[in-house]
Amino acid sequence: MRKCFVAVAALLLAIGSQAQHTDSTAVPGPAAPAPVSASVSKKKDWSKVNLNGRANDHFVFQVGYDGWAGETTGIRTKGIGRFLNVYFMLDLPFKSDPRFSVGIGAGIGSSSINFNKMEPQIAGTGATFVFNDMADSTTYSTRFKKFKMVEAWAEAPVEFRWVANPENSNKSWKAGVGIKIGTMLNAHTKGKNLQNNAGQTVNSFTLKESSKRYFNSLRLAATARVGYGPFNLYMAYQVNSLIKENVGPQVHPYSIGLQFSGL
Numbered sequence: 001m002r003k004c005f006v007a008v009a010a011l012l013l014a015i016g017s018q019a020q021h022t023d024s025t026a027v028p029g030p031a032a033p034a035p036v037s038a039s040v041s042k043k044k045d046w047s048k049v050n051l052n053g054r055a056n057d058h059f060v061f062q063v064g065y066d067g068w069a070g071e072t073t074g075i076r077t078k079g080i081g082r083f084l085n086v087y088f089m090l091d092l093p094f095k096s097d098p099r100f101s102v103g104i105g106a107g108i109g110s111s112s113i114n115f116n117k118m119e120p121q122i123a124g125t126g127a128t129f130v131f132n133d134m135a136d137s138t139t140y141s142t143r144f145k146k147f148k149m150v151e152a153w154a155e156a157p158v159e160f161r162w163v164a165n166p167e168n169s170n171k172s173w174k175a176g177v178g179i180k181i182g183t184m185l186n187a188h189t190k191g192k193n194l195q196n197n198a199g200q201t202v203n204s205f206t207l208k209e210s211s212k213r214y215f216n217s218l219r220l221a222a223t224a225r226v227g228y229g230p231f232n233l234y235m236a237y238q239v240n241s242l243i244k245e246n247v248g249p250q251v252h253p254y255s256i257g258l259q260f261s262g263l
Contacts, residue, residue, distance in 0.1 A: 046097045049167050056169045057103060057161070057261035060087040062234050064257010066111045070241065071249040075131055078116035083255045085109040087157055098166040103159040109182060111253060114148045122149065122189045122211050129214040129248030137197045144191030144207070151242075153182035153219065170262065175226040180236070182219045187212050214247050216240060225259050234259040 066081035089105030117135040124130055134143035159178030163169045188210035194203040220239045225232040234257050241250040 046099060046166070047095060049098060051093060051098055051166060054167060054169060055263055056091040056093075056101065056163065056166075057174075058089055058091060058263040059261060060085070060089055060105070060107070060157075061260045062086075062255075062257060064234065064255060066113060066253060066255050068113065068242075068251040069237075069254055070251040072251055073249075074133075075249065075251075076116040076118050077113055079114040081111070081113045083109065083111045083257065085155070087155070089157065089159075091161070093166065099163055101161045101163075101166075103157070103161050103176070103178070106154070106156050108185075109153040109155045109180075110150065111255075112148055112150045114146070117143060119144065119147050119191065120149055120189055122187060122214070123209040124214075127247070129243055131248075142194050142196055142202055145193040145195050145201075147189065147191045149187070149189045151187045151215070152185045154185055155180050155182035157223065159223065170229045173228055174232070175224075177224045178222075180221050180223055182221070184212055184215055184217045184219070186210060187215055214243055216242065216244055221253075227259070230260055230262045232259040232261065233257075 062083070062085040064083060066083040068075070068077065068081075085107065087105045087107030089103045091101050091103050093101040115131075117133070119132045119134055121130045121132060132140070134140050134147075157178060157180040159176045161174065161176040163172050163174040165172035188208055191207040192204075193201055194205065194207075196202055218240075219242070221236045222239060223234070223236045225234045227233055234255070236255040238253045240252075242253055243249060243251060
């Protein structure tokens, strides 16, 4: 009897131990948090990028075609008008996002327009700016083979800029819009090689006349550019007329060309 009791007690203890082991393995603990994927990237904080030593158009060189728009009926130009601008500029990036900045500077701008058998009387004494039509052989027996008008300006450009990669703008897409204000330094005409109506050279001298009398001494132009690195397509349009109101035709010079920049 006693042996039976011991056997039964041992059997019950074995069953209880097995049940306790089964319960401890069947009940799961709290689930571990899923790992964050390494491929998920945070939004870049542009305010913390390193701008030390970056180049962003501190030196600007512009060259290209110059033309006249507006009241140009009866004014004959020929060939390729040219402009050449050189500026030194400061670049002031936005602290919150240096992809955007403001550029301000100063420099010199120039324009050259060629005329086809026509001579603007820049040094005239009359109240209006006269463009003599030298193609009229009954009035003029001689004319210059080449005749052009040149202006030079001291200018201050202001530009709102954008660059895709502010840390290395020399290898990045960029764009800018702005204005430039200029004051006229000089205006002159130049005629070369005096010819008769038959096209024969009468005299090979050069005639140069200077005067700012008929021109607005201040000009305001809108500008825009877009490009990659140091190479940009550049455009400008003078908002006010080159020639004073009620003095001559109201012409608005425009420019299309290339901009090279760096430093």
